[in-house]
Amino acid sequence: MSRVVVLGTVQGLVAERERVRAAFEREAPRSVALGVSPESVAALLRWAPVEGEDPFDLLPDAELAYSLRLQAFGEVALPPPDLVEAARLAKEAGVPVHGADLPEERYEDLFTSEVGAWSLLRYGRVQRRLAKRPPEAPDARAFALAWDARIRKLGALDRVERAREAHMAGVARALAQDGGPVLLVVDVAREAGVRAALAGP
Numbered sequence: 307m308s309r310v311v312v313l314g315t316v317q318g319l320v321a322e323r324e325r326v327r328a329a330f331e332r333e334a335p336r337s338v339a340l341g342v343s344p345e346s347v348a349a350l351l352r353w354a355p356v357e358g359e360d361p362f363d364l365l366p367d368a369e370l371a372y373s374l375r376l377q378a379f380g381e382v383a384l385p386p387p388d389l390v391e392a393a394r395l396a397k398e399a400g401v402p403v404h405g406a407d408l409p410e411e412r413y414e415d416l417f418t419s420e421v422g423a424w425s426l427l428r429y430g431r432v433q434r435r436l437a438k439r440p441p442e443a444p445d446a447r448a449f450a451l452a453w454d455a456r457i458r459k460l461g462a463l464d465r466v467e468r469a470r471e472a473h474m475a476g477v478a479r480a481l482a483q484d485g486g487p488v489l490l491v492v493d494v495a496r497e498a499g500v501r502a503a504l505a506g507p
Contacts, residue, residue, distance in 0.1 A: 314497030336486025
């Protein structure tokens, strides 16, 4: 099996494009996997900006609050520039791009089975508190990790994220069987879990 190169990025931060570009040039991957659903990858590959349309208007309140707070650390854009750049580089190089996260229907089933009514209420409260009082952090990476850690204190949400991380690792491992390095670009909050899953049996 060839190696999997995991790149954790702060999704949404424009500056992360440079890290993706550097990793792509350094590794010359045979395939690229992104830590989003296959449906999202298909949308990324088709994406083009629409004049007069603001992608932030379509975000749920919690994601909008996160994006606004992230602006304290640099310019923020949607779709996430790191993923857009990875898809663009792969497309130009003729390298296949894969969605490593759970397909949307499987994610919905998992979320429904793990997150009951009480956990959902608590999740909403945590999101509202984060929007009002975001974690203090010295940089964007620490901010993203601290935000995620607050949410993952809810056991049900932690189980959902662990399942996602294991799935991403499994997809990347399967791609690596075909030879050549695999560049796996994931949200920094998923990076440690994906690495742990890759290191496991």
